[in-house]
Amino acid sequence: MDAEVRPVVREMERQARFPAAQIKKLSDLGCCGMLVPEEWGGSRIDTICYVLMLEEVARVFTAMSTTLGVTNSAVQVPLLCFGTDAQKQKYLRRLASGEILGAFCLTEPGAGSDAAGIQARAIQDGSVYRLNGTKTWVTNGGVAGVYIVFAKTDPRAGGKGISAFLVEPGFPGFRVGRHEEKMGQMSSPSVEILLNDCVVPEENRLGQEGQGLKIALSALDGGRIGIAAQAVGLSQGALEESVKYAKQRRAFGKSLSEFQAIQWMLADMQTEIEAARGLLYQAAWLGDSGGHMGTWASKAKLYASEMANRVAYRAVQIHGSMGYSRETEVERIYRDARVLSIYEGTSEIQRMIIARDLLKRD
Ligand SMILES: Cc1cc2nc3c(=O)[nH]c(=O)nc-3n(C[C@H](O)[C@H](O)[C@H](O)COP(=O)(O)OP(=O)(O)OC[C@H]3O[C@@H](n4cnc5c(N)ncnc54)[C@H](O)[C@@H]3O)c2cc1C
Numbered sequence: 409m410d411a412e413v414r415p416v417v418r419e420m421e422r423q424a425r426f427p428a429a430q431i432k433k434l435s436d437l438g439c440c441g442m443l444v445p446e447e448w449g450g451s452r453i454d455t456i457c458y459v460l461m462l463e464e465v466a467r468v469f470t471a472m473s474t475t476l477g478v479t480n481s482a483v484q485v486p487l488l489c490f491g492t493d494a495q496k497q498k499y500l501r502r503l504a505s506g507e508i509l510g511a512f513c514l515t516e517p518g519a520g521s522d523a524a525g526i527q528a529r530a531i532q533d534g535s536v537y538r539l540n541g542t543k544t545w546v547t548n549g550g551v552a553g554v555y556i557v558f559a560k561t562d563p564r565a566g567g568k569g570i571s572a573f574l575v576e577p578g579f580p581g582f583r584v585g586r587h588e589e590k591m592g593q594m595s596s597p598s599v600e601i602l603l604n605d606c607v608v609p610e611e612n613r614l615g616q617e618g619q620g621l622k623i624a625l626s627a628l629d630g631g632r633i634g635i636a637a638q639a640v641g642l643s644q645g646a647l648e649e650s651v652k653y654a655k656q657r658r659a660f661g662k663s664l665s666e667f668q669a670i671q672w673m674l675a676d677m678q679t680e681i682e683a684a685r686g687l688l689y690q691a692a693w694l695g696d697s698g699g700h701m702g703t704w705a706s707k708a709k710l711y712a713s714e715m716a717n718r719v720a721y722r723a724v725q726i727h728g729s730m731g732y733s734r735e736t737e738v739e740r741i742y743r744d745a746r747v748l749s750i751y752e753g754t755s756e757i758q759r760m761i762i763a764r765d766l767l768k769r770d
Contacts, residue, residue: 412433417740432506449505461476464641470641471596473637477634499574511549514624539581546598557572567621575612579606585600590747651665687707703765
């Protein structure tokens with residue numbers, strides 16, 4: 409990441425360019441299929457290795473770790489768990505090798521946290537489904553080779569009437585709409601997907617009719633650990649920049665690092681990062697050891713994403729006016745951090761999950 413990616417981060421971010429060549433380099437190292445077994449073209453090792461990879465990518469360029477998180481966990485894991493052999497043959501192999509990227513289309517203009525409230529419709533018409541609706545904030549939209557799209561096959565059944573579909577960008581009626589104008593993570597595309605009588609073959613339904621919400625929620629459960637890894641990596645990057653700057657910048661005849669106020673900020677940053685890292689590795693280890701990850705991924709995501717915002721705030725503070733300048737890494741990091749407590753389940757939703765689990769016990 410330091411040798412191959414860091415030199416291009418500023419240019420990519422300023423131009424809001426998707427780092428296709430850098431993603432390709434990571435996919436050559438196996439980073440695009442880390443949760444998929446070798447028999448389906450992946451490089452599956454374990455969850456600990458996966459979160460270490462995301463942490464390291466996010467330390468240098470968080471936008472790239474968002475792309476990798478979505479294709480690995482939000483797309484390939486549901487395909488691995490719910491796909492038919494034919495679907496795995498057709499899509500999973502290419503995803504796991506990094507030949508194509510995946511995208512996950514759940515959120516709509518009128519439904520985010522309330523996933524059961526989506527309005528997109530899928531109506532069966534002989535051997536195909538016709539999909540209509542608008543999806544927003546689709547990460548990897550416009551650069552993905554396959555999209556998991558959630559739509560209602562039985563609107564009267566509420567959350568139980570949602571189904572999932574594997575949609576190719578070349579299917580009739582599929583269109584990439586506007587790109588969101590964002591605060592940060594400029595090199596990670598977030599787009600609108602417009603489905604206008606989009607024709608999807610029946611064999612591209614993922615899982616059974618009505619299983620869509622279960623598929624979506626299980627994908628988000630797994631994704632949370634990835635966001636926690638991004639948050640830890642981003643924060644580590646912010647800390648490294650801050651230590652470097654504190655040693656080099658002088659004020660009142662001393663280096664900043666000699667002021668106790670600065671030392672305490674650095675000490676708090678490091679302590680909180682290590683606390684989040686502990687939660688993250690605990691969740692990953694539970695996932696790997698066959699134990700029930702339960703609410704550990706939610707706890708890791710909640711704490712790490714909010715911690716990343718505190719750390720990024722202090723990093724900017726330590727840099728003074730330079731922290732507010734686009735010349736520094738920490739200015740980008742501050743903007744990139746903000747979304748971590750929003751996407752793949754907001755902090756409020758994580759607290760609901762954790763509290764619900766706590767209160768259901770005797
Ligand atoms: C950069 C980016 C990338 C994204 N990528 C994707 C993607 O690839 N695919 C995809 O499908 N979506 C994606 N999203 C969407 C994201 O998952 C949603 O934004 C998120 O789930 C929150 O939904 P919302 O924005 O509609 O907020 P809302 O659901 O409208 O929530 C607004 C506020 O109300 C709070 N709130 C809502 N319900 C409750 C409740 N019951 N109790 C207490 N508080 C509540 C929320 O916590 C939040 O603070 C992305 C978003 C961003 C910003």
